[in-house]
Amino acid sequence: MTSFLSAVPNILEIETTREEVKASSIIASKRMNNGGEENKGICLSWKDLWVTVSGSKNQSKSILEGLTGYAKPGQVLAIMGPSGSGKSTLLDALAGRLGSNTRQSGEILINGYKQALAYGTSAYVTQDDTLLTTLTVKEAVYYSAQLQLPDTMSKQEKKQRADSTIREMGLQDATNTRIGGWGVKGISGGQKRRVSICIEILTHPSLLFLDEPTSGLDSAASYYVMKRIASLGKKDGIQRTIIASIHQPSTEVFQLFHNLCLLSSGKTVYFGPASAASEFFALNGFPCPPLQNPSFT
Numbered sequence: 001m002t003s004f005l006s007a008v009p010n011i012l013e014i015e016t017t018r019e020e021v022k023a024s025s026i027i028a029s030k031r032m033n034n035g036g037e038e039n040k041g042i043c044l045s046w047k048d049l050w051v052t053v054s055g056s057k058n059q060s061k062s063i064l065e066g067l068t069g070y071a072k073p074g075q076v077l078a079i080m081g082p083s084g085s086g087k088s089t090l091l092d093a094l095a096g097r098l099g100s101n102t103r104q105s106g107e108i109l110i111n112g113y114k115q116a117l118a119y120g121t122s123a124y125v126t127q128d129d130t131l132l133t134t135l136t137v138k139e140a141v142y143y144s145a146q147l148q149l150p151d152t153m154s155k156q157e158k159k160q161r162a163d164s165t166i167r168e169m170g171l172q173d174a175t176n177t178r179i180g181g182w183g184v185k186g187i188s189g190g191q192k193r194r195v196s197i198c199i200e201i202l203t204h205p206s207l208l209f210l211d212e213p214t215s216g217l218d219s220a221a222s223y224y225v226m227k228r229i230a231s232l233g234k235k236d237g238i239q240r241t242i243i244a245s246i247h248q249p250s251t252e253v254f255q256l257f258h259n260l261c262l263l264s265s266g267k268t269v270y271f272g273p274a275s276a277a278s279e280f281f282a283l284n285g286f287p288c289p290p291l292q293n294p295s296f297t
């Protein structure tokens with residue numbers, strides 16, 4: 001994959017998608033202005049995004065180099081690329097979580113405007129599960145619901161939200177199982193990932209960032225977790241925008257993505273519909289060998 005990526009420097013210009021971004025931004029911003037229905041969707045777009053870090057001897061190094069793209073409500077955007085290509089950095093830049101030693105330039109627009117995300121509209125699921133190992137699934141999600149949900153909701157409503165979110169993530173059979181951790185066996189790795197996601201989606205965020213949600217999982221567990229994530233795109237009348245960085249997904253998982261952003265050394269190699277990626281690379285002289293998964297080649 002690495003040799004292939006290095007052989008295809010920055011092939012795709014994203015001009016073709018700009019009109020599409022503009023159109024969906026207008027639709028999404030109209031929805032936002034319609035009686036304050038902010039949950040109808042967030043269209044996130046970025047243009048000429050650069051991220052640099054200051055290293056030793058005052059030398060700066062570019063990690064992302066002029067990236068352009070978008071993520072639309074109700075869709076899953078997968079960020080792929082080899083290790084060190086800048087996937088997590090792109091996710092952090094879009095979520096406004098870059099570290100203090102980094103510098104960022106370029107535009108990040110929400111529904112076509114430069115604006116900050118309101119509290120509770122976005123959530124970020126990190127690569128590591130930071131869960132209290134002594135709690136059961138139900139306790140972890142209930143406590144989070146009590147702490148995160150607004151005071152305007154009654155205790156009962158918060159419990160109901162926690163229960164429905166547990167069901168949404170397919171964790172109903174593990175509600176009374178201890179999360180567990182080092183030395184004390186508890187729920188499985190895939191279930192832990194789903195508990196982490198469960199906690200982050202309690203507030204019904206319209207924009208969901210996930211940093212390698214399937215890391216450390218086998219292919220069946222990865223598919224189950226990603227299928228749950230993809231199903232969040234359109235649920236309960238909410239059009240969620242989902243952006244996930246992911247390593248070598250299986251063919252089944254790959255088919256769950258609407259759009260693909262493929263990075264190599266901080267540059268965009270491909271941005272567009274995931275279903276059109278194979279054809280694009282074949283046209284550029286890199287056909288996917290028969291019976292092989294395009295994300296591995």
Ligand SMILES: Nc1ncnc2c1ncn2[C@@H]1O[C@H](COP(=O)(O)OP(=O)(O)OP(=O)(O)O)[C@@H](O)[C@H]1O
Pocket residue numbers: 053063081082083084085086087088089090099101102
């Ligand atoms: N704050 C930072 N300071 C210095 N270098 C950084 C910083 N953040 C990222 N980098 C460097 O930028 C490059 C991209 O890192 P990033 O974590 O975004 O890659 P990635 O594609 O997510 O990798 P992986 O798949 O291994 O998690 C790496 O070479 C990394 O060392």
